[in-house]
Amino acid sequence: MHLLQNLVQMTGQRDHLRLELSVLSTFLQLPHITNVRALELLKLGDQYWVRPRTWYEAGQLVAAEQDFANDAQRIPLQALPHLQACIAHKAQQAQHSDAHQHTIWLPVWMHEQVHVCIEITQSEPFNTHNLDVITGVFNVYQNYQSLLDYSERDALTDLLNRKTFDEHLLRFASAVSMQTEIQPWLAVIDIDHFKLVNDRFGHLFGDEVLILVANLLRSAFGPRHRIFRFGGEEFVVLMPPMAKESAQASLEAFRAMVARHDFPQVGQVTVSVGFAGAKLCSPVEILGQADQALYYAKEHGRNRVCHFESLQDQGLLGGSQVSHADVELF
Numbered sequence: 001m002h003l004l005q006n007l008v009q010m011t012g013q014r015d016h017l018r019l020e021l022s023v024l025s026t027f028l029q030l031p032h033i034t035n036v037r038a039l040e041l042l043k044l045g046d047q048y049w050v051r052p053r054t055w056y057e058a059g060q061l062v063a064a065e066q067d068f069a070n071d072a073q074r075i076p077l078q079a080l081p082h083l084q085a086c087i088a089h090k091a092q093q094a095q096h097s098d099a100h101q102h103t104i105w106l107p108v109w110m111h112e113q114v115h116v117c118i119e120i121t122q123s124e125p126f127n128t129h130n131l132d133v134i135t136g137v138f139n140v141y142q143n144y145q146s147l148l149d150y151s152e153r154d155a156l157t158d159l160l161n162r163k164t165f166d167e168h169l170l171r172f173a174s175a176v177s178m179q180t181e182i183q184p185w186l187a188v189i190d191i192d193h194f195k196l197v198n199d200r201f202g203h204l205f206g207d208e209v210l211i212l213v214a215n216l217l218r219s220a221f222g223p224r225h226r227i228f229r230f231g232g233e234e235f236v237v238l239m240p241p242m243a244k245e246s247a248q249a250s251l252e253a254f255r256a257m258v259a260r261h262d263f264p265q266v267g268q269v270t271v272s273v274g275f276a277g278a279k280l281c282s283p284v285e286i287l288g289q290a291d292q293a294l295y296y297a298k299e300h301g302r303n304r305v306c307h308f309e310s311l312q313d314q315g316l317l318g319g320s321q322v323s324h325a326d327v328e329l330f
């Protein structure tokens with residue numbers, strides 16, 4: 001009965017982190033289980049890394065507070081050879097036992113990739129009944145996870161939709177380090193004269209441009225970035241902590257990549273970009289700042305990248321543009 005109640009509670013969650021904590025808490029109700037962790041996997045450079053994202057410690061479930069790259073708990077995937085082999089073979093699970101404990105790894109497969117893996121350790125060897133219950137709970141969790149994921153994505157481009165933006169931004173903003181020049185960034189990217197694309201070539205070709213721009217965004221920005229389609233021809237990228245020059249350089253590289261791309265039938269398409277530091281202030285404020293920089297880029301020739309704080313320091317932003325942010329975004 002306890003298990004059923006836990007499953008009900010688990011499927012009542014509306015965000016990934018709470019769902020993860022809820023599944024760990026469900027596993028902890030099962031007999032013999034001594035430890036459970038949700039591991040996050042990420043490719044940095046050409047190597048895969050793992051870190052515990054949520055785990056059980058001193059009688060409590062806790063979540064990592066650090067950005068993945070700065071997390072001292074991250075280890076190379078090779079350090080967990082059974083999990084590494086499991087992923088390499090696209091297997092559903094891996095097990096390992098030593099004299100004291102028995103561990104099972106259950107990777108969450110989504111679009112043929114693994115970003116999360118549940119690790120369960122128990123004092124007794126796994127038996128058939130025990131494994132049936134564990135995999136049953138895990139399957140409910142995995143199905144629910146993909147349902148949540150589906151509800152968070154834009155149907156046309158498969159990028160994140162706007163629904164979870166605030167939550168992602170909050171996580172990025174709380175990763176701000178003491179060095180103020182290294183900070184997360186928020187960029188608003190808008191396709192130039194997109195109405196003309198629709199008018200000249202029709203909505204189907206317009207849609208194809210949106211899909212291709214989304215693909216270019218995915219290839220330009222790595223897994224530590226979060227890419228959203230905010231609606232229409234507007235995209236938002238949350239960039240992990242870095243120096244302003246690096247943020248500017250990667251946005252410039254993306255802008256140039258779009259300008260170089262040959263869009264079928266349509267030919268050349270350009271984008272304008274505005275970006276601002278994603279400090280700990282309200283999402284509305286940060287979006288408003290990036291949007292003011294975007295507005296400036298649109299007003300000054302399009303196909304360019306503008307940085308809010310630089311424009312502000314140069315006194316190039318009037319007060320009137322703020323209303324654009326209100327109209328466009330809220």
Ligand SMILES: Nc1nc2c(ncn2[C@@H]2O[C@H](COP(=O)(O)OP(=O)(O)OP(=O)(O)O)[C@@H](O)[C@H]2O)c(=O)[nH]1
Pocket residue numbers: 156190191192193194195196198202203204205206207210231232233298302
């Ligand atoms: N094909 C397609 N068009 C869309 C979609 N969503 C919004 N649009 C169109 O995007 C166009 C946006 O046009 P505007 O906001 O006037 O901006 P613009 O023409 O890109 O001009 P600038 O932003 O000033 O460079 C409108 O024509 C919308 O109908 C979509 O999902 N598919």
